Amino acid sequence: MLDRIADPRGRRTPYGPPDAVERLAAALPGRMRDALPPVIRLGSPWPVRVDVFLEDGVAEDDVECWVPAASAAGSHGEAVDLAVRGGRVVGVRGRAGDRVNHGRLDPREWPAWQPRPGRLTRPLVREGGRLVESTWDVAMDRVVTRSRHLLAAPGGWGRIAFHTGPRLFLEEHYTLAVIGKAGIGTPHMDGDTRGCAAAAAAALAASFGTDGQPGSYTDVDHCDALALWGHDCAACHPVLWERMLDRRLGPGPPAMIVADPDRTPAAREADVHLAVRRGTNVALLNGLLHELLANGWHDAAYVAAHTVGVERLWRTVEAYPAKRAAEICGVPVARIEQAAEILGAAERLVSTVGPALLGSNQATAAACQVDNLHLLLGMLGRPGAGLFQLGGPGCDALETGSAGDLPGLRNWADPGHVRELAALWNVDPAVIPHWGPATHATQIFGYAEEGSVGLLWITASDPVSATPGLDRVLAREDLFVVVQDPYLTETALLADVVLPAAAWGEKTGTVTGADRTVHLCEKAVEPPGEARADLAVLLDYARRMDLRDRDGLPLVGWTDAESAFEAWKACSGGRPCDHTGITYDRLRAGGVQWPCTPAGSYGAERLYAGGRFATEPGRCQTFGADLATGAEYGEERYRADGPRGRAFLHAADYEPSPEVADDEYPLVLLVCRAPRLSPAPPYLEVHPGDAAAYGVEEGDLVRAESPRGALEAVVRLSGVRPGAVVLRLGGRSEAEARAAAELTLTSWDPVSRQPLRTAAAVRLVRVAPRPGEPAEELTPVEGVCSAATPLGHGVAVRERYEEV
Structure with missing residues (x-):
């Protein structure tokens, strides 16, 4: 965490704003800025500071080469260089000339590049209820056979669904969108972006x-x-x-x-x-x-x-x-x-x-x-x-159409936009799902639970670790689950076929950051074992499925990352996210913001200059x-x-939410989840005033009860605001994280369909006597189901762990 005066490395770089002339120059289009006298500063006044993280025992002189990439720690889109030595990534540094970070690194950057346990190196298939190693041909044949079987039945396009994480490159997102929307014609495409963006x-x-x-x-x-x-x-x-x-x-x-x-x-x-x-x-x-x-x-x-x-x-x-x-x-x-x-x-x-x-x-x-x-x-x-x-991360999934809407920020309800895509892909417009909004992620999982989805392909995502009860859904006998990931995640343990994917640094592609800056990530090292780039897996699936356009030509005509990017450029042309002026060679010189056309190949630094918005029918x-x-x-x-x-200008009245406390449940419970849990038991941070009102003290075991369930934790007095308690999860099992998730509110926003699981109204009950205190003085509350050990929750995952 950064404090006000110094970052973890003890460096701050204060700077002031540009003067009026420089501000005027910054508002000009790129080519006009180039014509200005050199005396006028044309870049950001934020000083450059190059941060470097290297493995212990590795010095900068030991690095064999530095390979351009983008941040693996978040959605901000900083440019980084990967240090390679002996065929491994041994460090990372900020790129000095990058417009986003000016050489700085997110403190989480180096941990994000560290290898994790459970790396997949060969495909896995389920045999006799267990995952066993297999060949790519066997694994892909199973996926293709299941896909064709479902598609052969009436309405088979609605039996296949895709769930995607944000860690794919733009080229991979677009390829998946074409396969799903034009090849199979399924409306069931969404992903992790539904939960954050x-x-x-x-x-x-x-x-x-x-x-x-x-x-x-x-x-x-x-x-x-x-x-x-x-x-x-x-x-x-x-x-x-x-x-x-x-x-x-x-x-x-x-x-x-x-x-x-x-x-x-x-x-x-x-x-x-x-x-x-x-x-x-x-x-x-x-x-x-x-x-x-x-x-x-x-x-x-x-x-x-x-x-x-x-x-x-x-x-x-x-x-x-x-x-x-x-x-x-x-x-x-x-x-x-x-x-x-x-x-x-x-x-x-x-x-x-x-x-x-x-x-x-x-x-x-x-x-x-x-x-x-x-x-x-x-x-x-x-x-x-x-x-x-x-x-959050996921700009490329939203732009390319692998998560929800149509590619190129097009309007599913605009017939003209559907015809544009049909002409681009050379398919019948009726194939492209446009009869209603795309199926959102929560609904896809619901269809899988009902049995109407027969194949669910999950790429670069681990939804089981974040979605209570999903393990039971994916364990259904009538659901064929494909997981494509670098690691043996909780979700992968439930799959029928697991496809080992390359991680960032092991493949080539582009990624877009939060201010629309596109960066190129070059391949730095080879993926381990038989792991393949996600793009190669998707291209192989399209070939084996023999997906073709109206003229009988391959629907997916590209063969590598750069040709996939060129195909995406054709899709983006004329749309607000136009990439037609961006090339891999341009990106090797540094990040470029979209929209960027060949005529104005510097990219637009800001949108809506002069109050011109993309609200015209046919464009919106x-x-x-x-x-x-x-x-x-x-x-x-x-x-x-x-x-x-x-x-x-949208008007909206305030509508109360169940997460707001009331007389019966007067406290607001906030859950802080972590991707890696420490060995400590869960604890509740409670404001001293609330602790006194409830008669609890530091170290007491209490039960936080909501209308949905309850969870037991140890009290720690802290400086949280009165009326709020914070559950810090550091449990010995993932089941505690799921129990906490089941405690909190589960619903979704009516417009975006984004799940809302952020807080819950609760009350506290002390459940264990203090030393010397008679246990009879504690009266348990009847009728509250404990979410700490929810029936069946996590059973499927535990069984699959034991199998592997």
Whole structure:
């Protein structure tokens, strides 16, 4: 964790904003900037600092070669170089010339490249209930035989489903999208992005016409105000946080607002911390929007020229003066007013939206309200006026169509977009699933449980470790499960066929970061054993399935990563995510932002300059939906609103959520999950005031009870906010993590279908006597089912572990 003064390596690099001339130069198109005199700085003033992580005993002089790659630690898209020695990756360093990180590394970067136990080197198939090693031919023949059997029956296209993780390259995501949507014609394609990025993507498309982050990381250089909505940037995006801190420590520091329930390092740094009650983000934002409109702290000319719906918005937020918003969200009135004054006075505002908002009650509606804020202030499309909906990794899955929507940010409800894809792929338009929204991940698992999905292919994802009860679903005898992964995960243990995949650094491809910067990752080392690149596996499947277009030619005509990228470029041409001006050779010189056309091959640093939005019918990605119910509006209503390239201001009333505490369950339980559990038992962090009210002390064994179940843990007194308890999982088994997940709220956002499993209203009951205290004094609560040992939960996985 980074503190304010020094990072773990003891270095800070404070810097100030560019001057007015440099800011004007930054707003010009790339070719015009090149014509400016050299005296004008054209790059970011953020100083370069090259971080290096190397294996113990390895010096930089020992490295045989450095191979370009991109961050494996998150979605921010930093460029890195991999140190190779003896055919192994022995270190990583930040790339000095990269526009995203200027040589810095996420502290999690080197651990992300470390080998983990359970690496797969040969295909596995299930024989007699056990996974045994096999050949590629045997494994792929089983997958193809099952696929053909399902497709031969009426409606067979609906019997096959794909679930994908974010760790594929863009070329692999696009290839999978073509196989699934044009070759098989299944609507059942989604993935991990549904659990982290769906609400962010839905809000951007609803407000601006299509997905795509409007801002550039360089906006931090220019801004005079920073607003962090629902995330601890220090933990989630350390390199971006370093950039913010360096600005804050330099001359002319920007003001900072943090809206987050917890007192995180980012919240402690902020000038104004809005400690919003969980699940009430819409109420807080409505209060801020009310203050901006009521006090005239907005750009009325910009709103009139470039937006639709300001009257509807005012009718909604008029009912949320600061006092009422404060009562709902638990933030003092003075804090809301202070934050509104900072926002209203800002000349250049950067907002970042994170998981505490995007994974909470009314997620899409709340994210749209942050979009509203920038539209009211005219804070888009110019240096220092940036907006980032940081849902998590998965940009490439969303753009290419391997997770949900159609490739190229196209609109499934627009017949013209379907015909474009059909012409590109040379298939009948009827083959492409477009009769309704794509099946979201939770629904895919539901279909698998019902038996309507007969083959589920899971690539680069381990959903069993994060989804309670999914182990029972994947263990069904009538479900054929294919898992493609570098490691023998919990999900792989339940598969009928396991295909060993290459990891990053063992294959070539591109990846897109959070500010639309595309980086090329070159192959640095060979994958172990018989493991193959994901692209090679998908191409092999398409060949064995003999997928063909209308002319009888192979549907998937590319053969390697670069030709796959060229095929994707043709799909992206003319769309908001246009990649036609990007080549592998260009990327070898450094990252390039999309959209990028051959005529303007520098890429667009910011979207929506001049208030031009992708909302025209024929260009937009969605025709809109009701923020409360998720009901699709349709093209007729969309045209009636007459966007004509203007953005939408969306109004949303606050709706209470079950995660908000009440009289019976007065505390909010927050679960902190970790990918690797320590040997310590789980414990609950409790505020001393709450502990006194419940009669519990440090070290007591208590039961946290919710309407869904209960879990026992040891109390630790801490500085968490009153009314909240934090469950820190460090258990000896994965079953404890699942039990905690079953305790918390399980639902999904009505618009984005993003699962919401973030918190639960609970009460505490002490269950063990202290030394010398009679046990009879503790009265157990009847009628509460213990989620600590849920019936059947984890049984399938444990059995498969024993088999292997």
